[in-house]
Amino acid sequence: MSQSPKLLLGPLIGGLSDTAANLWARADGPGRLRAWLGRRADFSDAAEAGKSRPLRAEDGFAGVAPVGGLRRETTYYYAVTLTGRPPAKPDGQFTTFPRPGRPRPFSFAFGSCFCPGKIANGEIFASLESHRRAVETDAARKLRFTLLIGDQVYADDWKFNGLKEQYGEKGRVAVSLEDYRNVYAHVWGNEHFRAALTNLPAFMTLDDHEVDDDWRWTSSFRRAGSIPWWDKIGRFFKGRKAEEWRLPRRRILAALQAYWEHQGMHAPPMTLPPEVDEDGQYVLERYAPGSLAYSFTYGCAAFFVLDTRSMRVKKGNDRRMLGDDQWRILKAWLLDAKDRYPVKFIVTSCSILFPMWIDIPGDRWSGFREERDKLLRFIGENDIRGVYFLAGDLHSGHAVSAEIGPKGCRVPVWEFCSTPFEQETNRWARCMYLPILSGLAGNQKPVFTTHEPHFGVVEVTYPRGKPSVKFCLYNRAGDPLHPPVGD
Incomplete structure (x- = not known):
């Protein structure tokens, strides 16, 4: 007699807006997710509010139960089950966004780079959950959601990606769809990570380690990818198999399928989604349009979450990060948000305003200077004010203020960087900073850097009707690492 399926991961709250949410979970077998909502903390008024499509093996038995018709700025208690029986208590809660x-006023958390077991075991997310509870009754400081902006798993770290269970003590770099799914199951099964995201709605995007270290396509035809030569040589001499340092197209598609199952399917609708084939797999041919980028709003603040990876090409002089289609929709979003939203956040997995004079892989925006400068020029020439970049990746946190655009039409911006959640840190970041030298940035001021693991919090308020945006980093003990900065 077969056992009933159980939830393997989740639940978590994705795609939250003023009237809807996507409740996500992954099961260990076929079934259908059912979403239950109530307004009472004891869940005595709970009712079924939505259900997923049948969970399929093709999607790793991951799914979304969408719920709509919600009231704005209202707290709901929720649960996700695999049966039609009303649950006795909620899994967590969320509060819908304003119109x-x-x-x-609101606050949100963000950060990147989570590799549990390497330096800690998820305690940073326990600290984040404690912070969420501590500020729950303060309207301005209450955390409304979190942004996880890359390296939510380290599929290429064979020591800590959880694949030793399948492959023995030597472990393995993830190379197949099953491998990538098992990495997510290991990392996201962390009790502290899972508990934090039960009550904190999440918006996510990928960086490199969801696929492999510093990976990119080798041409615009997107037939194969590559990782840096030192990774290849290092793995070769450590006795890794060839499949662990080669990056054929099928491996990239497997990693992106796992990304979709765990991070993409519960996000807001992609602004211009990539084409998929009849099996639901990304096409990603040379001229296939689209990207994994999306946008959302919270009151007077607008967010554009960039996809800096799936379209990235780097081979000789052929260097592209966003691709033509994503660049077009980013420009349209900036122009549309210019006067409608006084606060604009551009979420990028890698830093724009913190180049490093030692950056051998050229993996950040400084390695794609033409596109970076095009973005800085566009913001300045169109006098788009109130822009804040949210970045990760560097394994050190920072805040940088600058004025961007051509001389004579520059506008002030900030970059807030929060990384890592839990990973080895870059202790030399402060010494490696190099200002942008293209002439499209001036008055560049690195306000602080820190290399201690942390999570970031941004607070947006409107004193006297004008927006004020502040940024602070918190360590595993929940203590602030510096005074709040911003404007």
């Missing part, structure tokens, strides 16, 4: 364009 787009309505000024409301």
Whole structure:
């Protein structure tokens, strides 16, 4: 007699807006997710509010139960089950967003780079959950959601990606769809990570380690990818198999399928989604349009979450990060948000305003200077004010203020960087900073850097009707690492 399926991962709250949410989970077998909502903490008024499509093996038995018709700025208690029986208690809670364009004070958390077991075992997310509870009754400081902006798993770290269970003590770099799914099951099964995201709605995007270290396509035809030569040589001399340092197209597609199952399917609708074939796999041919980018709003603040990876090409002089289609929709979003939203966050997995004079892989925006400068020029020439970059990746946190655009039409911006959640840190970041030298940035000021593991918090308020944006980093003990910075 077969056992009933159980939830393997989740639940978590994705794609939250003023009237809807995507409740996500992954099961260990076929079934259907059922979403239950109530307004009472004891869940005595719970009712079924939505259900997923049948969970399929083709999607790793991951799914979304969408719920709509919700009231704005309202707290709901929720549960996700695999049966039609009403649960006795909720899994967690969330509060819907205000009407787009309505000024409301709020805070959110963000960060990147989570590799549990390497330096700690998820305690940073326990600290984040403690912080969430501590500020729950403060309207301005209450955490409304979190942004996880890359390296939510380290599929290429054979020591800590959880694949030793399948392959023995030597472990393995993830190379197949099953491998990538097992990495997510290991990392996201961390009790502290899972508990934090039960009550904190999440918006996510990928960086490199969801596939492999510093990976990119080798040509615009997107037939194969590559990782840096030192990774290849290092793995070769450590006795890794060839499949662990080669990056054929099928491996990239497997990693992106796992990304979709765990991070993409519960996000807001992609602004221009990539084409898929009849099996639901990304096409990603040379001229296939689209990207994994999306946008959302919270009151008077607008967010554009970039996809800096799936379209990235780097081979000789052929260097592209966003691709033509993503660049077009980013420009349209900036122009549309210019006067409608006084606060604009551009979420990028890698830093724009913190180049390093030692950057051998050229993996950040400084390695794609033409596109970086095009973005800085566009913001300045169109006088788009109130822009804040949110970045990760560097394994050190920072805040940088600058004025960007051509001389004579520059606008002030900030970059806030929060990384790592839990990973080895870059102790030399402060010494490696190099200002942008292209002439499209001036008055560049690195306000602080820190290399201690942390999570970041941004607070947006509207004193006297004008927006104020502050940024602070918190360590595993929950203590602030510096005074709040911003404007």
